[in-house]
Amino acid sequence: MPTISFLFFSGPYQSESPETTIELAKAALEKNMKVKIFCYMDAVNCVKTGQKKVPGVTNIEEQFRELITKGAEVRLCTLCMLVRGTKDFIEGAKRSGTPEIADMVEESDRVLVIS
């Protein structure tokens, strides 16, 4: 099974980068690829719980829950969370650190960086 990893930088509700990452990850999962997403810098806020649902706006929390349900591995930069005070995050996402990026690169067929 081919593996694709995303090194993802953007926080939610400012640009379409989270949506782009989500849609690419969904497409890869639909093609039976293994998907890993490393949320770095502001991207750790994409998995915060309690994001308000606004009609017409993609709810990033829900979309990440769906990705995890479909099998995506979502990892979070712990230091990035600490400096942002990000504490509560969705079930299935896991705290990690930059050494995991090294593992992701070694284990992946492709690494995409989305900022």
Added chain:
Amino acid sequence: MSKKIVVILRKPPHGSLFPAEGLRVAVAVSASETKVVSIGDSTYAFIKETDMTLYKHHLDFLKEAEIPVFIDKDSLEERGLAEGDLVEGVMVKEHTKILNMIAEADATLTF
């Protein structure tokens, strides 16, 4: 066999944390065959006068680990800067050589 990784720095050290975070990741992946290349406004991160508090320790580690940091010559010259303006330990390379490094990489991590 470990992959060839190029960490590409693009963004400035003023108004952005990207060069510092890119160098942090370069340290993290340094067990692989890693190079760091600096292009565009990220070249300001390696000017002697720049405050490097956030990433000096990463640069020191990369030097100890013999992970090279290459500065794009064109980017430097476009900003009116020269090799003498840079901190010790980084190397200026022709633009085509920087492009070759990127082309030969198994993975590029862009900051």
